[in-house]
Structures are given as structure tokens and as C-alpha cells.
Amino acid sequence: MEQLCFGVDIGGTTVKIGLFQMDGSVIDKWEIPTRKEENGRYILEDVKNSLNSKLAEKNYSKDQVEGVGIGVPGPVTSDGTVLKCVNLGWDVFNVEEEFGKLTELKVKAGNDANVAALGEMWQGGGKGYHNMVLVTLGTGVGGGIILDDKILDGSRGAAGEIGHITVDYDEKDACNCGKRGCLEQYASATGIVKEANRLLASTDKASAIRNNPSLTAKDIFDAAKEGDELSLELVEKLGRHLGLALSHVSAVVDPECFVIGGGVSKAGEILTEVIKKHYEQNVMFALKNKEFKLALLGNDAGIYGAARLVLDK
Known part of the structure; x- marks a missing residue:
């Protein structure tokens, strides 16, 4: 049966x-x-x-x-x-x-x-690995940690909340969690747009993303792929924050790979490559050369x- x-x-x-x-x-x-x-x-x-x-x-x-x-x-x-x-x-x-x-x-x-x-890990971007970290970039930034094929829950079920790792101590605005300078404030879909509006307000430089009242993270990545200078700057900043945060995660759990999911991950290789670049710049020697994969299962x-x-x- x-x-x-x-x-x-x-x-x-x-x-x-x-x-x-x-x-x-x-x-x-x-x-x-x-x-x-x-x-x-x-x-x-x-x-x-x-x-x-x-x-x-x-x-x-x-x-x-x-x-x-x-x-x-x-x-x-x-x-x-x-x-x-x-x-x-x-x-x-x-x-x-x-x-x-x-x-x-x-x-x-x-x-x-x-x-x-x-x-x-079972049937998607992490298939074939036994130790991996999923990073979800959507309205917020979430995460999940798999060690030896098992979920790492933590004592209160809150392990993997990587969106609330502090990456900027000078941030003035509060995160929804009550802290300031959380990864989620920069690497989520809403965070990317907020950073774009900040940058646009600080410069008169021409950009494909200027004067767009319904600006989205996809718009920013699409413009970056076309070589738009301000959009490339925003993608670089996103990669710097994510790469730094994941270097800290790696120092704790040492995964075989990072799988990047959520709506923002649809940007594709431009995203994984910039994250990997800044990860390599920030991580200790023994933790270099991890795999960075895109999630495959979506919703x-x-x-x-x-x-x-x-x-x-």
C-alpha cells in the first residue's frame, strides 16, 4: 500500500x-x-x-x-x-x-x-547538501539553518532570524523588531526601496529609477543590469550588508552552502555574485569558498x- x-x-x-x-x-x-x-x-x-x-x-x-x-x-x-x-x-x-x-x-x-x-535542502536549491542556510529576501529577511539534514530550531524556536543581525550601528530608523540597523532594513524588498529613496534624495545624478512613484526592488535590479550607476551602487550596498551578515552566520554554523530565496532572489546571478564577493571579503580564511545558490521551489x-x-x- x-x-x-x-x-x-x-x-x-x-x-x-x-x-x-x-x-x-x-x-x-x-x-x-x-x-x-x-x-x-x-x-x-x-x-x-x-x-x-x-x-x-x-x-x-x-x-x-x-x-x-x-x-x-x-x-x-x-x-x-x-x-x-x-x-x-x-x-x-x-x-x-x-x-x-x-x-x-x-x-x-x-x-x-x-x-x-x-x-x-530536500528537493530545491540545496539538494545534495547536508548543511545549508536559507536566506529569504522578501517583505522582510528570514532564514533557516539546516545542520546534518536537521532543522536548527534553537531553545525558543527562533534560530535563523538572520534578518535581525545588526549591520549598521549608525542607523536612526527603528526596525519592526525594535532594534536599529538590522539586515532586514537594507536587504528586504522594502529596505532596498527605502535605501533607493534615500540615495535619490541625496543626489541630483540622473538615474533610470528616478521619478518612479511605484519603485520596486525588481526595478532597481533591472536598472543595475542595464548599467545604471545609482542602481549598481544600491546593489553593491545590499551585497555588502548581506555578505557581512552571512560571514557572521558562517562563523557560527559553517554551512556547505547558502541558498538565496524570496521575491528579491528573482534578480538572479547579479544578486548571488555581489553577496559572494562581500562574503569573501569579510569571512575568515577557513570559511571561504562557500557555494551560493538560488532557491528553486519558490512558494x-x-x-x-x-x-x-x-x-x-
Whole structure:
């Protein structure tokens, strides 16, 4: 009898779900809305109903399901306890126990960024490596650390929060975390645009990105690829901050490779090359010559990683 597993990635807007064979082949994937009303009390029930509907649709029995992995947008301890998820309205509770009771299935949970890192290691940009760091450059900057094929959670489930490494002690504006000068303030999609607006305000130099009221990180990278001087300066600054931060990360966990994901990673090699350049300039000799790869799974990394959690159970 074919064994299966589910991967569930709970986001603030939608819940992404995948049904997988145990070798990582995806049978089906779909989404349901994330109902956050009443402090997210309906989310797990909705997921359970969706899993049951899919099993019935595919004519599979629950006995074929090895388990369910869940990625959650917040810290998750090694025993499956969620330490609050502000985006979902959840307080502290053990999501593995709760969902296990609902479904009568084995359940394993982890932080969504860490789970995405596991997915990229298993079937994405980090495939073939056993020690890697995923860096996600989106609205914020997230990260996930994999050591010896396992997620590094940390004592409070917050390991891999590389977006809040301080890279500029002179920054005056506060980060959302309450600190100042965090990597996220410069290397996220919003941070890149903020830095662009600062630079444009400080110079009259002509630029392809000037007078663009809806300027995006993609616009900046596209202009840099065309040789726009100010855009190249912005990309260089981004690479300097990221390369420095990742040199510190490397000194702690010594990965085989860094996988760069998130929306900003669509810039491609211009991004990985500038990060690698500044990484090499800042890291100790023994940690040089790491691989820098682009993530391959996109928004599916979370469901792949969640499914992989089941195999590690």
C-alpha cells in the first residue's frame, strides 16, 4: 500500500497544502483561505477538513498517511509548542498535540522559514547538501539553518532570524523588531526601496529609477543590469550588508552552502555574485569558498519542507 504524507504551510492569507509520496514527489497541491477570525480558532479545523476531502477525492485511506508536517509563521519549539503567532492570532499552545487530536495522525510542526529551508535542502536549491542556510529576501529577511539534514530550531524556536543581525550601528530608523540597523532594513524588498529613496534624495545624478512613484526592488535590479550607476551602487550596498551578515552566520554554523530565496532572489546571478564577493571579503580564511545558490521551489518550499518533517519524525 502506497504511503503518503501531507505538507501544510500556514500563511497569513492562505494555507498551502501538498500531498506527497514519501520520496518527495508531489501528488497534488492546493490552497485554502486562512480564517483568522476569533484568534485563528478555525484554521486547524479547516486544514483537517481539506485533508479529509483530498483523501476522499483521490480515493486514499487515512491508513496510507504517514503523517502531516506543518509550517507555522512564528517560533515553534522542538516539542511542537507555538510561542505565539501574531499574524494568525494564536497564543501559546502545542500545535502538534492539537492537530494530532483533530486528525488522529502523526503531526510534526516547525517555524515556516526553517521548514522552507528543509524543503530547499530536500528537493530545491540545496539538494545534495547536508548543511545549508536559507536566506529569504522578501517583505522582510528570514532564514533557516539546516545542520546534518536537521532543522536548527534553537531553545525558543527562533534560530535563523538572520534578518535581525545588526549591520549598521549608525542607523536612526527603528526596525519592526525594535532594534536599529538590522539586515532586514537594507536587504528586504522594502529596505532596498527605502535605501533607493534615500540615495535619490541625496543626489541630483540622473538615474533610470528616478521619478518612479511605484519603485520596486525588481526595478532597481533591472536598472543595475542595464548599467545604471545609482542602481549598481544600491546593489553593491545590499551585497555588502548581506555578505557581512552571512560571514557572521558562517562563523557560527559553517554551512556547505547558502541558498538565496524570496521575491528579491528573482534578480538572479547579479544578486548571488555581489553577496559572494562581500562574503569573501569579510569571512575568515577557513570559511571561504562557500557555494551560493538560488532557491528553486519558490512558494512551494514550505509544503515540501513540512512533508519532509514527517520523514524525520
